[in-house]
Amino acid sequence: MKHSEPLKLDIELYFAEELSKEDASSLESHLQQCPVCHDYLQTLRRERNEFLADHPFSELKIEKSQSPWFQKLLDILTRPALYPVYGLLLIVAITVPVLFFGNRAQISDEIRYKGTAGLTFFFQRDGVIHEGDKRKQYRGGDQIQILYNSTKEQFAALISIDSRGQISFYHPQQNSDFCSEKTTAGAGLTFPGSIILDDSEGSELIILLLSDKPLPVKTVRTWISELYEEFPQISELEKVIVKKKLKPVSQAFTLLLHKE
Ligand SMILES: [Zn+2]
Structure with a gap:
């Protein structure tokens, strides 16, 4: 099919990942043969990248209504x-x-948060940002931006553990003895570090801990690895982490993501 005008609507839906699998794959084969449509898709990607350069990922926030x-x-x-x-x-x-x-x-x-817990997320894949969905499958390279709620001024720490028991911390000052960052009170707050998923198989359990005092990296690492030894099933571990609070932690939020 030759044309001078690109199939704008289809391409925009494809770009937003809103086409069905079948429609997407038939458009993909069309894109390979049609320079007009291919150029239009490239334009959309370029515009998105320019937008991201002005608004870095970590600064994006959920648009929320101010009205009570x-x-x-x-x-x-x-x-x-x-x-x-x-x-x-x-x-x-x-x-x-x-x-x-x-x-x-x-x-x-x-x-x-449309009925979900006090922790939500966005993810960026191939330069495109999507609202997070726990039921989706994630893959290596996906960048996860966590948003959380805090009822008061306190400290927040972001940690993850994967199915192999590998623990990661995401505070910006990685050489600090403490993994907590000061947080204000509010909803849809962005943690100042984002998570890039690796290629390992299985699940990634993301944990956000709120506390009155900053948490030492060592204490948190020991606490999580001991719990993991006792509960190596990551879905079990998730339940336990919320229930068995580490001493100064006032609230623990978790997010279990499944990887392809
Ligand atoms: Zn075309």
Whole structure:
């Protein structure tokens, strides 16, 4: 198929990884033969790279609404299209505030994070940034940027352990005796170091520890390796790490990623 205009929509969907597997592979074979479409894909990649040069990966943040939850609820209730289900929403309006005031921090996190825990992530693959999804398979070279919530000013440490028991730390000052970084209170905070996955098979358990005092690298390493000896199944280890808190740790968040 020869043409002077590229198949823009298909290529844009392909670039955003939103084409089905079949459509993607048929477009790929077209791209190999069609310089017009190939050039358009290259343009998209170049634009993305220029954007990244202006906004380095670690500085990207989740765009989050500044409006309080009740404003969002009001917006929903006053949206004309929803009048027919108004009755149902009124029930929500009555029950939701009870939940909110009962467990404010947890619920407001859930609104921002669509029901997931207080830790979320983005990943960058082949120069393209995607919102993280635990159910996806990850591969060597993927760069993971963790975002987390903190209810107060404290310290945050980011660690990972893979299926072989290999432990890695991600604090920017790698020669420091402490692995924690100062953190402010807030949601969607970016840890100042990101994780690049290696080619090893299996899973990678990512751990974020919040504490009042900075944590020594040695203490954390010993703690995790001892737990790993006892629980070499990484999914078991995940549960244990959240339950058995290391002494000054106030909160532990985990993220288990599966590699191809
Ligand atoms: Zn073409």
